[in-house]
Amino acid sequence: MSDTLVDYDDAVSRYDPALGLEVHVELGTATKMFCGCTTAFGAEPNTQTCPTCLGLPGSMPVANRTAVESAIRIGLALGCSISEDCRFARKNYFYPDMPKNFQTSQYDEPIAFDGFLDVDVPLEGGGTETVRVEIERAHMEEDTGKSLHVGTSGRIHGADYSLVDYNRAGIPLIEIVTRPVTGLGARAPEVARAYVAQLRDLIVALGVSDARMDQGSIRADVNLSLAPAGSGTLGTRTETKNVNSLRSVERAVRYEVGRHAAVLDAGEKVFQETRHWHEDTGITTAGREKSDADDYRYFPEPDLVPVAPSREWVEELRGTLPEPPNVRRARLQEAWGFSELEMRDTVGAGALDLIEQTVADGAAPQAARKWWLGELARRANDAGTELVDLAVTPADVARVQALVEEGTVNDKLARQVLEGVLAGEGTPDEVVAARGLAVVSDDGALSAAVDEAIAANPDVADKIRDGKVAAAGALIGAVMKQMKGQADAARVRELILEKLS
């Protein structure tokens, strides 16, 4: 089943893409949306269920206050209006991983609506362009269980039977829906990616979810349609599901643009349908066709009463909002004097918080950047881990830098200090002491080593005496070798020049 695709540049020269994103965020609350079951990831199957989240006959839901507050905070961070009185609704459809065969969600009364996110989209030549993505709504709902498909193929199609674990059923979800984003032209895929990335950062900054795409705690559905260039209309859209990385968001949009264009070029109609994204092959395949069967028979959930956040409550929650990530980024760039490129690399490496803390612990911004994006980034890369997961704290890094500036260690020794800290040998000072890494500042020992080096290299010494100061490097090297690196190279140089002047 391979689709005909139109070359991307050709497609966007003749069609205008319209983008829509539906992002589901699994909240990091201690308990589920409507019951007191815990939400820890990776528990034994069906050990985090109760009559309510199993949908047992007679069970009833009670909404989680923290989940409601998280929804309001997300809404406020997205500049949304917060409903004064909204209800939950039942979305009725049958699926084995949904215990009640309806999802408790919100329908025409979302808790948050009419907001926006200003997305910084990187420009090719450096710098960024800000694209405003309008948010239609953010509403509360619950997650489903998880099915394991058993059979020869291991996939849903062709499985012999399935095994369902309801631990995830009922975990709170916030669904954030954009309005169609138009006028993006060829940049639609990048904007889609940048939107999801920035939304993820916002969610993390709010502390409402770990927002890990790899664990499914943030999931994106990508809607795309094409209209003839300049027509100002909206075409028929497809909804691509299961897009679980930032790169895939970009690729899925790009793929659907090419596929839609081919369908339209052939004079055919795009089916309004759900498409599945395949990470491995980088294509989408047809899923369920949207039809009359999508009759969800929404009605207000009679077992829950409306949520009517008082304005005082909303303002109290507004007071807990962190600085928006893009504002914070601009503020730090200014304060640290980083270039655009340095800042982008910092953010890209996930080092923003680390550098901020290292600076707070006393290091100069550029020094902090040098350690985290240099030596430590290399070590994280070698270990296949993230910077934040390294066994070194911003305070350690600040102390190492201080040791360099005090002259206790040089750069080379400093790297050994970090190695020791990473190996669990203790604080930087403990490593210095234990490994005996402090530079030798005893001029007697150094002087002897210099004399030895001069005696061993008379030709070089002569050159220096003749004024060829650059030749001192060879002697410095010899001294450092003699001292096993534990010397201050600048002091060695001074001594050599003194003795040979």
Add this chain to the structure above:
Amino acid sequence: MPETQQQISADEVAHLADLARIDLSAEERERLAPQLAVVLEYAASLDGVAGDDVPATSHPLPLRNVLREDVPQPSLTAEEALSGAPAVEQQRFEVPRILGDEQ
């Protein structure tokens, strides 16, 4: 409202049974269709009774903001959770193969 005067046909019953996931037999569809007319009559009898200015009441109580603190409560054991299951494997509910997609 004219549509409330209609009969529900056996075909329409078949569609509704499909939405409701019930394999009604042809005989049942024929038998149920005229019985469904009672609800159409009820609906028709309400034409014009409540004007546009009358709000809908979904609930008999004026309660608001009934919320639970985010504090874990004991769950069922897996054994209890699975106690009513028609089939169990690997501590999970065994269900027949699933066709079609998640919504």
Add this chain to the structure above:
Amino acid sequence: MNDVRRTAAEAADALAAGETTSVALTQAHLDRIAEVDGAVHAFLHVDAEGALAAAEESDRRRASGAPASPLDGVPVAVKDVLATRGQPTTCGSKVLEGWVPPYDATVVTLLREAGLPILGKTNMDEFAMGSSTEHSAYGPTRNPWDLGRVPGGSGGGSAAAVAAFEAPLALGTDTGGSIRQPGALTGTVGVKPTYGGVSRYGLVAMANSLDQVGPVTRTVLDSALLHEVIGGHDPRDSTSLPDPVGGLVEAARRGAAGDLTGLKVGKIAELRGEGYQDGVEERFEDSLALLEKAGAEVIEVACPSFVHALAAYYLIMPSEASSNLARFDAMRYGLRVPPDGVDDPSAEQVMRASREAGFGDEVKRRIILGTFALSAGYVDAFYGKGQKVRTLIQRDFAAAWAQVDVLVSPTSPSTAFPIGEKQHDPRSMYLNDVATVPANLAGVPGISVPNGLHDGLPVGFQVLAPRQADDRLYRVGAALESLLEQQWGGPLLSQAPALEGASA
């Protein structure tokens, strides 16, 4: 005194006085069940072992001088729509045959905590859908007054169990009259409390915005005693009122003195006339005259929207029910039936076949109706229209409370009808609920008190009160009961035919 003839209040007194024990009382009721339930079929499941064990514990508590409640040791029957841990809960449906919940409904927990031995689970129309208990997948319950007639429904099992002296107390549930109408048809007392006054957690929902758990007893005082055990706030039910329930027993005792001076009673103009049997209307008028004699002022009150209540009810109730019953899909619990002639069926095919096999006609009918009323393009014309009429009914009640303290009507337009008569005619079956549904739509409390016979069959008198004024039901109900019993020379049920011969 024969233990099964005692009212719950009398039994409680006898226990307190040491005249009987809970074990004796419980065993007497189990014996009575063994004797007559073959004919009545009020029970779907009897838990002799569990009830006797609870009775023994009760007797121990009492011996140590620490009874758990005034009703400690008095046995009770529970409608099979309430979840009972360790006891089957079928809701009268094949779909749940053999299902044993891993949890108790809150009201069941409260019964256990108060020390009431649970005799068993009572029969009902499947998922409480019906007014005759003929729609039980396990066969109909018969009216102890005439075994050829229905006991009303959906809680015909609880009402018949109490009427046949198989239990002194029972729990019912009332969505459109399922406690009050069987009360009327069996000559027993049934109370639908204020919506939110009793927890619904563990009540297998038919229509969540209408359902309410309530007492089914032989006397008004017994209902008050049971209501105080099961009432009050439950944090597991979001629609539970925050206020405690109380003062009901006191109101019943005060009412029994028979003085209603200063009480304003409104007879609902719309709930009589066409469709009401003459004998039902006559008993109603007799009772009004008694209330006036007791000092009440009776006026006629217009509730013009009540004529639309039944229509609104039959748009709203199936809508909620169709969604509630979606969970019975053969995946997690309940009946799983493979489709005929399909190799390797899919989950969806198994769902369809299981629901077809597991649900009875009336349930399918309401699921289809509800699916229709909620479906795209129809939701405003059906479900939405019902909800607007609901607003009008609430307004009628509000206007009435400005004029009177309670509203009254016949509970049911007719006495018990022969089994089979209306089973396949939904239109006439649904008319049984005409006088009871307005209370559910508005969330107000209501009681049915037996107020005489028509052609040898019981008739019921309904009292409705404002939300959270349940105490008024007990005051007026107890007054009427005591005035009538003075006339009759004893309880109405003493006029019922003996059942003993029927058990053979």
